[in-house]
Amino acid sequence: MRAAPRILARAEHVVSRADISPNALKVLYRLHEAGYQAFLVGGGVRDLLLGREPKDFDVGTDARPEEVRALFRNCRLIGRRFRLAHVHFGREIIEVATFRGGGPAQAGDARADGDGDADDAAPGDANVYGTLEEDVWRRDFTVNALYYNIGDFSVVDYVGGVEDLRAGVLRLIGDPAARYREDPVRMLRAVRFAAKLGFRLDPGTEAPIAGAAHLLEDIPPARLFEEVLKLFLAGSALPSFEQLRRYGLFARLFPQTEDCLAREEGGFPLTFVARALANTDARVAEGKPVTPVFLFAALLWEPVRRRAAELEAEGAPPLEAMQDAGGEVVSRQIRHVALPRRISLPMREIWQLQTRFAGPPRGKRALRLLSHPRFRAAYDLLVLRAQAGEAVSDLADWWTRFQERPDAQPAPPAAGAEDAAADESDETPRRRRRPRRRGRRGGRRSSAGAVAGGTAGPETE
Ligand code: ATP
Numbered sequence: 001m002r003a004a005p006r007i008l009a010r011a012e013h014v015v016s017r018a019d020i021s022p023n024a025l026k027v028l029y030r031l032h033e034a035g036y037q038a039f040l041v042g043g044g045v046r047d048l049l050l051g052r053e054p055k056d057f058d059v060g061t062d063a064r065p066e067e068v069r070a071l072f073r074n075c076r077l078i079g080r081r082f083r084l085a086h087v088h089f090g091r092e093i094i095e096v097a098t099f100r101g102g103g104p105a106q107a108g109d110a111r112a113d114g115d116g117d118a119d120d121a122a123p124g125d126a127n128v129y130g131t132l133e134e135d136v137w138r139r140d141f142t143v144n145a146l147y148y149n150i151g152d153f154s155v156v157d158y159v160g161g162v163e164d165l166r167a168g169v170l171r172l173i174g175d176p177a178a179r180y181r182e183d184p185v186r187m188l189r190a191v192r193f194a195a196k197l198g199f200r201l202d203p204g205t206e207a208p209i210a211g212a213a214h215l216l217e218d219i220p221p222a223r224l225f226e227e228v229l230k231l232f233l234a235g236s237a238l239p240s241f242e243q244l245r246r247y248g249l250f251a252r253l254f255p256q257t258e259d260c261l262a263r264e265e266g267g268f269p270l271t272f273v274a275r276a277l278a279n280t281d282a283r284v285a286e287g288k289p290v291t292p293v294f295l296f297a298a299l300l301w302e303p304v305r306r307r308a309a310e311l312e313a314e315g316a317p318p319l320e321a322m323q324d325a326g327g328e329v330v331s332r333q334i335r336h337v338a339l340p341r342r343i344s345l346p347m348r349e350i351w352q353l354q355t356r357f358a359g360p361p362r363g364k365r366a367l368r369l370l371s372h373p374r375f376r377a378a379y380d381l382l383v384l385r386a387q388a389g390e391a392v393s394d395l396a397d398w399w400t401r402f403q404e405r406p407d408a409q410p411a412p413p414a415a416g417a418e419d420a421a422a423d424e425s426d427e428t429p430r431r432r433r434r435p436r437r438r439g440r441r442g443g444r445r446s447s448a449g450a451v452a453g454g455t456a457g458p459e460t461e
């Protein structure tokens with residue numbers, strides 16, 4: 001029924017075993033020697049064909065999950081609805097998926113439940129195994145549906161993926177609208193791959209997105225959290241962000257931020273988020289670490305800032321306004337994209353530090369802020385705010401100088417720095433109870449306080 005595949009012999013493509021992880025090769029060879037079919041699939045083949053270094057290596061086989069497990073001591077089966085085998089080599093995991101059958105439009109795609117975590121997905125009999133020819137149609141984009149055969153080192157292409165790779169086109173396999181309905185996360189994947197690879201979306205793949213964007217509301221926030229990390233921490237955050245906005249997808253992930261972007265204040269375009277993402281990309285390019293805490297703190301800063309200003313206008317003290325604003329913004333956000341506490345708690349500390357930075361910056365109090373475990377991230381956020389046009393340049397400069405010469409006690413920033421009274425309460429007798437040693441503050445203690453919601457006083461948070 002279906003057209004014969006195009007098979008590129010070893011001499012006709014650039015995929016080389018030298019570029020495949022030795023552990024992935026071990027898995028492929030062992031399956032092959034045991035008499036099973038074994039292929040490198042997905043992003044691994046795509047990236048190798050493009051001359052890029054793959055992020056991870058996935059294997060496709062006709063061996064059943066239990067058969068895979070029998071071959072590898074270091075193997076765990078995961079996923080309830082669709083079982084996948086994870087073969088562990090220290091920190092590297094090679095994911096082995098059995099070919100799937102069941103027709104192209106069956107609900108619950110090969111990966112619709114998200115990287116093997118089947119628990120959030122709708123129930124159904126997803127364990128319908130099939131052949132390679134059937135497996136192809138379950139995959140999302142043609143360029144993700146190429147199979148490298150360890151038996152003869154050829155690349156198997158049923159869907160025109162090789163052509164699309166050459167042309168730099170992302171094309172969904174099958175009817176795009178139906179494929180998005182089946183798994184709306186494919187819209188995010190389309191944007192992510194387009195941004196990362198510099199590809200364009202085929203018009204048929206692009207057209208249904210605006211109308212289907214709302215389907216993301218049905219995706220479990222925990223799965224969207226994973227996707228957001230992949231979108232924004234892999235070095236192409238800025239182009240991903242721009243494309244997400246263009247297709248109306250960003251509003252489904254960060255509605256409060258989108259709202260702020262749509263309602264510019266003070267007549268200048270809001271460049272804060274774009275700057276933060278450009279900054280993240282630059283760090284990735286330099287091989288520096290990037291953290292989800294800073295990312296989310298930046299993505300949600302504008303809604304938090306505006307809400308805190310409202311609360312202050314209603315009479316709340318600055319630090320309390322910031323804490324309450326943070327709490328409100330987070331609780332609205334997690335209806336869309338989950339935020340584990342290990343992220344939301346330090347993120348809120350970073351926001352609170354923005355207020356505490358603006359307090360009277362003198363004496364030992366400023367020194368203690370310097371040794372706060374979130375100081376660095378909070379300072380980076382402050383600098384970004386200044387660069388994006390918020391009236392905090394003097395404050396940022398003050399903290400820059402103070403870090404260089406903490407003993408020199410530079411003069412406080414010029415009067416009029418907003419929130420100048422924010423932290424007055426800090427200079428109360430309570431601080432006498434605090435240990436004086438630098439580096440002692442923060443850590444577990446401050447997080448524990450934040451878990452409980454904290455209080456307005458900086459020393460009790
Ligand atoms: P990368 O690992 O670089 O992010 P990838 O293409 O390898 O990209 P994975 O999430 O590792 O992406 O998935 C591996 C393969 O599984 C994909 O290439 C694709 O063939 C298939 N796949 C993953 N998610 C889906 C999905 N939601 N719908 C259909 N197929 C999918």
Ligand code: MG
Nearest residue numbers: 042043044056
């Ligand atoms: Mg992959």
